[in-house]
Amino acid sequence: MTGGRPGWFVTIDGPSGVGKSTTVQTLHDHLAARGRPARRTLEPTGSDLGQFTRSHANQIHGLALACLVAANRYEHIDTEIEPALQAGQLIISDRYLPSTLVLQQLDGVPLDFLLTLNRHVLLPDLAVILTADPSLIAQRIATRGITHRWHLDPTGPSREVDLYADAASHLLAMGVEVLLLDTSNATPSDVARRIADAIPALPLASNASPTRPTPPGNMSGQPAQPVIDTHVILRDGDKILFSQRGGPYGHGRWHMPSGKLDHGEPLTDGAARELLEETGITVDPAHLRLVHVVHHRQNTQVERIGFFFEATTWEGIPVNKEPDKCLALEWFTVHDLPNDIIEYPQAGLLGYLNDTGTLAEHNWK
Ligand SMILES: Nc1ncnc2c1ncn2[C@@H]1O[C@H](COP(=O)(O)OP(=O)(O)OP(=O)(O)O)[C@@H](O)[C@H]1O
Ligand SMILES: Cc1cn([C@H]2C[C@H](O)[C@@H](COP(=O)(O)O)O2)c(=O)[nH]c1=O
Numbered sequence: 001m002t003g004g005r006p007g008w009f010v011t012i013d014g015p016s017g018v019g020k021s022t023t024v025q026t027l028h029d030h031l032a033a034r035g036r037p038a039r040r041t042l043e044p045t046g047s048d049l050g051q052f053t054r055s056h057a058n059q060i061h062g063l064a065l066a067c068l069v070a071a072n073r074y075e076h077i078d079t080e081i082e083p084a085l086q087a088g089q090l091i092i093s094d095r096y097l098p099s100t101l102v103l104q105q106l107d108g109v110p111l112d113f114l115l116t117l118n119r120h121v122l123l124p125d126l127a128v129i130l131t132a133d134p135s136l137i138a139q140r141i142a143t144r145g146i147t148h149r150w151h152l153d154p155t156g157p158s159r160e161v162d163l164y165a166d167a168a169s170h171l172l173a174m175g176v177e178v179l180l181l182d183t184s185n186a187t188p189s190d191v192a193r194r195i196a197d198a199i200p201a202l203p204l205a206s207n208a209s210p211t212r213p214t215p216p217g218n219m220s221g222q223p224a225q226p227v228i229d230t231h232v233i234l235r236d237g238d239k240i241l242f243s244q245r246g247g248p249y250g251h252g253r254w255h256m257p258s259g260k261l262d263h264g265e266p267l268t269d270g271a272a273r274e275l276l277e278e279t280g281i282t283v284d285p286a287h288l289r290l291v292h293v294v295h296h297r298q299n300t301q302v303e304r305i306g307f308f309f310e311a312t313t314w315e316g317i318p319v320n321k322e323p324d325k326c327l328a329l330e331w332f333t334v335h336d337l338p339n340d341i342i343e344y345p346q347a348g349l350l351g352y353l354n355d356t357g358t359l360a361e362h363n364w365k
Helices: 018-033 048-056 062-086 097-106 111-117 133-142 154-174 188-198 268-280 341-355
Strands: 008-013 041-042 091-093 126-131 177-182 227-236 239-245 258-260 288-297 304-309 325-335 359-362
Touching: 008 018, 008 062, 008 097, 008 359, 018 041, 018 048, 018 091, 018 126, 018 188, 041 062, 048 062, 048 097, 062 091, 062 097, 062 111, 097 111, 097 126, 097 154, 126 188, 133 154, 154 177, 177 188, 177 268, 188 258, 227 268, 239 268, 258 268, 288 341, 304 341
Parallel strands: 008 091, 008 126, 041 091, 126 177, 227 304, 288 359
Antiparallel strands: 227 239, 227 258, 239 325, 288 304
16 A cells, blocks of 8 residues: 555656557556556546547647646546545556656646646656667657657657656656666566566555455555655844745745755754755754754655754855756745745744744645
């Protein structure tokens, strides 16, 4: 069971013509032979909206196609994916969010719009991204035949290969487990075996006992494996330093300097390190005061524990040291905070400012 849902959700994406449909079919058969039946699905789906989207994807472009595909995805989640997961099934989707991050970007749609549009989609337990040498992909398309406009551009395979590698990074940043598989020298059976090996041997509905006890609430009965984050509330009188995110998660929104704790690292050292890496500000770990803790449920698979430290004694002038990840660093007074603070760090900040105790449990209801 994954974080609170009994089934398992696998998505298969990759450049047009790389072998997604072949892989899904082979994986399905392979799993069945291992006694682990899976349910296949695809995007666009077979619903009226999905069929309309598929049959018009050559004529409709850009933002309009991005919206159609996203609407069909939300419908897909509501009508098929979520019910299958709740029923404890293993569900495998031929195309999902990564296809949007690639094809709609090729269509000129900005990444931040796509991430916002798809902000509420259910994240997979395992996102498989197939890739291959672009010249081999072109050969596979030539052998199989052209079926839509994405196959027409001779530079398409190499552009898609690069964009899918970026999509894999975005998914990883969202906390999704990603399997990037180079199929250049692998048969469909090899590929299917590699994916099947990455799917944990869970009791799935079709072979699970109907009387299997269900743990209460969201509990999985498995030990939690939270990501540990440190956040630094850097104070200059009544001002606090904020950072505007540039990456895919929370793009354009504000939070305090923060980051994941490294293995073997004390919390205050991790917080001081992240502050230095992101802003150039030096703080003695001994001068970091723990002011709040947030246990945050990011999605059904990822939970995080964030430790919020206040720093009132520090050295340096804030400089944006990670311009690829951060759009801006800015001071805001506590009386005029930024409007768009990411909810999870906001829970820690408000807990600290409003003195509401030391712990917030965020996004669990
Ligand atoms: N691992 C592989 N090795 C060699 N050829 C493959 C492999 N996987 C698929 N193929 C071949 O590549 C061609 C394209 O495969 P397929 O139709 O599954 O791709 P697709 O990614 O689903 O395509 P599209 O993006 O157009 O939907 C087919 O002829 C298929 O037999
Ligand atoms: C999921 C998804 C699909 N599309 C478009 C791309 C193609 O025109 C069809 C999919 O057809 P295929 O047989 O699976 O290759 O839908 C898209 O533009 N964006 C998406 O996210």
